[in-house]
Amino acid sequence: MIGTDFIAHSPETKPFWDAAAIGRFVLPQCTQCHRTHWYPRGICPHCLSMDIDWQESPGEGEIYSFSVNRMGKEPYVLAYVALAEGPIMLTNVIDTDPAALSIGTRVRVVFKPVAGQPPVPLVVMRSNRISQTRLVERPITLHL
Amino acid sequence: MNHDEQAYIVGAYEHPTRKAPDKSVAHLHAECAAGALADAGLTKDDVDGYFSASDEPGFRPVSMVDFLNLKVRHCDFTDIGGSAPLQHIAHAAQAIAAGKCNVALVTLAGRPRSAPVNFQPDVTQPDLLWERPLRQSLLDIYALCARRHMHEYGTTSEQLAWIKVAASHHAQHNPHAMLRKVVTTQDVLASPMVSDPLHRLDCCVISDGGGAVVVTRPEIAKSLKRPRVKVIGSGEGIQGQSAGGVELTASAARQSGAIAFAEADVKPNDIRYASIYDSFTITVLIAVEDLGFCEKGQGGPFVADGNLISGVGRLPFNTDGGGLCSNHPAMRGGITKVIEAVRQLRGEAHPAVQVKDCALALAHGTGWLMGTRHSSATLILERE
Numbered sequence: 081m082i083g084t085d086f087i088a089h090s091p092e093t094k095p096f097w098d099a100a101a102i103g104r105f106v107l108p109q110c111t112q113c114h115r116t117h118w119y120p121r122g123i124c125p126h127c128l129s130m131d132i133d134w135q136e137s138p139g140e141g142e143i144y145s146f147s148v149n150r151m152g153k154e155p156y157v158l159a160y161v162a163l164a165e166g167p168i169m170l171t172n173v174i175d176t177d178p179a180a181l182s183i184g185t186r187v188r189v190v191f192k193p194v195a196g197q198p199p200v201p202l203v204v205m206r207s208n209r210i211s212q213t214r215l216v217e218r219p220i221t222l223h224l
Numbered sequence: 225m226n227h228d229e230q231a232y233i234v235g236a237y238e239h240p241t242r243k244a245p246d247k248s249v250a251h252l253h254a255e256c257a258a259g260a261l262a263d264a265g266l267t268k269d270d271v272d273g274y275f276s277a278s279d280e281p282g283f284r285p286v287s288m289v290d291f292l293n294l295k296v297r298h299c300d301f302t303d304i305g306g307s308a309p310l311q312h313i314a315h316a317a318q319a320i321a322a323g324k325c326n327v328a329l330v331t332l333a334g335r336p337r338s339a340p341v342n343f344q345p346d347v348t349q350p351d352l353l354w355e356r357p358l359r360q361s362l363l364d365i366y367a368l369c370a371r372r373h374m375h376e377y378g379t380t381s382e383q384l385a386w387i388k389v390a391a392s393h394h395a396q397h398n399p400h401a402m403l404r405k406v407v408t409t410q411d412v413l414a415s416p417m418v419s420d421p422l423h424r425l426d427c428c429v430i431s432d433g434g435g436a437v438v439v440t441r442p443e444i445a446k447s448l449k450r451p452r453v454k455v456i457g458s459g460e461g462i463q464g465q466s467a468g469g470v471e472l473t474a475s476a477a478r479q480s481g482a483i484a485f486a487e488a489d490v491k492p493n494d495i496r497y498a499s500i501y502d503s504f505t506i507t508v509l510i511a512v513e514d515l516g517f518c519e520k521g522q523g524g525p526f527v528a529d530g531n532l533i534s535g536v537g538r539l540p541f542n543t544d545g546g547g548l549c550s551n552h553p554a555m556r557g558g559i560t561k562v563i564e565a566v567r568q569l570r571g572e573a574h575p576a577v578q579v580k581d582c583a584l585a586l587a588h589g590t591g592w593l594m595g596t597r598h599s600s601a602t603l604i605l606e607r608e
Contacts, residue, residue, distance in 0.1 A: 085347045086347050086352065086353045086356070087353070088347075089347045089348050089353075090350060090353050093353070115467075116468070117467040117468050118465070118467070118468040119350070119351060119353075119354040119355075119465070120354070121350070125467040126467055144372070144470070144472075145368040145369075145371045145372035145375070145472055146368065146371060147363075147364040147365075147367030147368050147370075147371060147419045147420060147421070147422075148417075148419065148420035149359070149360075149361060149363065149364050149367075149418070149419045149420075150416070150417050150418060150419070150420060151361075151363075151418050151419070156359045158358065158359065158360045158364040158365070158367075158368065159368075160368060160372075160470055160472070160595075163468075166468060167467070167468025167469075168465070168468055168469070168470040169468070170354070170355055170358065170360075170465075170596065171358060172358050172359050172360075178420075183371070183372070183375045194357065197356075197357035198353055198354075198357050199357075200354055200355075200357045200358065202358075
């Protein structure tokens with residue numbers, strides 16, 4: 081499976097996938113410079129410290145920009161989402177009418193894994209009650 | 225670098241084909257190499273430096289050096305995307321100044337139109353892990369830049385359309401151009417929305433073909449018969465997602481342009497002609513701002529009303545029709561940007577688009593994907 085291959089070739093990101101597997105969205109935060117980054121690495125791209133905490137995030141953010149691809153049968157939305165923690169994340173907006181979107185629209189992270197692919201975080205509109213894939217009861221911190 | 229020590233472009237050749245079903249990629253590279261050497265008045269045995277990127281087939285650059293039967297003492301296979309040839313010319317000039325080679329050959333060729341590229345993901349590429357599972361195309365990524373630019377600066381689809389309109393005005397005079405029909409902003413806006421807010425006519429063509437350039441040291445350039453085009457400034461840069469601090473409305477051209485202008489000791493206002501990488505209309509608009517032709521955010525008004533049309537506006541651009549209308553071989557527009565700038569400086573552009581007394585030109589490339597991670601390479605070229 082190519083998805084498994086990708087994860088196997090980035091062992092430093094295992095804490096993210098372990099959390100995602102139980103529906104939890106974690107962000108890598110540096111214990112030295114205290115900054116959060118995206119996309120996740122095992123080394124802080126702000127200061128090159130290797131001491132990363134994987135902090136639970138509510139996965140809330142706003143659309144920073146988006147495009148609506150209309151070349152196929154169904155349109156789909158690629159977006160950059162500015163997470164409340166700061167980093168801007170490339171993702172898809174799913175289960176949402178593209179016409180309802182604008183820059184600034186509030187969204188939240190969901191996981192909707194596709195077979196053979198790493199379970200990357202996607203987003204839905206905050207007002208969307210259909211996708212309730214995330215289950216977060218308490219913060220978790222995973223150490224490498 | 226002292227300008228007197230700097231290198232010259234003495235040969236430039238654009239392959240006339242736009243569809244090559246019966247030619248191999250290696251053969252296209254070779255035809256381009258032969259064309260550029262003939263243009264310079266040099267032979268393959270004069271070449272001692274070779275520059276190429278991943279459009280070159282095989283084990284690069286060893287396979288192609290062997291295919292061409294070159295004897296090189298310097299080579300560079302730095303792939304920063306479609307802007308690579310501009311960077312290669314800069315690196316060739318640096319290598320020549322350092323005494324590492326005398327005659328550098330830069331080639332680009334491909335046939336994505338006849339044989340669509342089958343992208344094989346590299347499982348070790350760190351960003352693909354996070355982005356490959358997403359539904360996305362390269363159109364979508366450039367559309368993200370366009371949407372954000374519209375949001376921040378009030379740029380309109382009609383202003384972007386003016387970039388295509390200008391390219392089409394130039395392409396009508398190029399018999400090799402894929403799209404020779406002059407279009408209006410209405411035509412662009414009426415074309416299908418492919419990735420909102422980008423329309424089909426906001427996109428470049430997909431073409432087979434290629435081109436090559438020969439760079440050499442001053443003594444050799446002065447011994448040749450062709451008009452001399454001097455590389456007087458160059459700059460490069462790479463911009464990614466900055467660990468999450470993504471910028472969508474500005475590019476690495478801010479850096480590559482500033483370095484090139486400082487080295488050449490000229491100002492954007494001095495430039496008579498500009499070749500600007502045009503994978504999409506938004507690629508041009510952002511580069512025009514970042515290179516300093518107008519203030520950040522003013523790209524929309526700047527490109528409107530024919531300001532990029534030769535003989536009409538202040539900044540004639542891509543007078544061959546560019547990637548938007550003429551040629552984007554191997555899905556990489558870097559080499560054709562240099563070639564048209566050389567034509568302009570030699571006074572060999574089509575008479576209908578030739579800039580009068582064109583003594584100073586800029587060529588600029590944007591490689592890979594502006595909205596995620598990309599490179600910029602800028603050259604400033606002077607007629608001597």
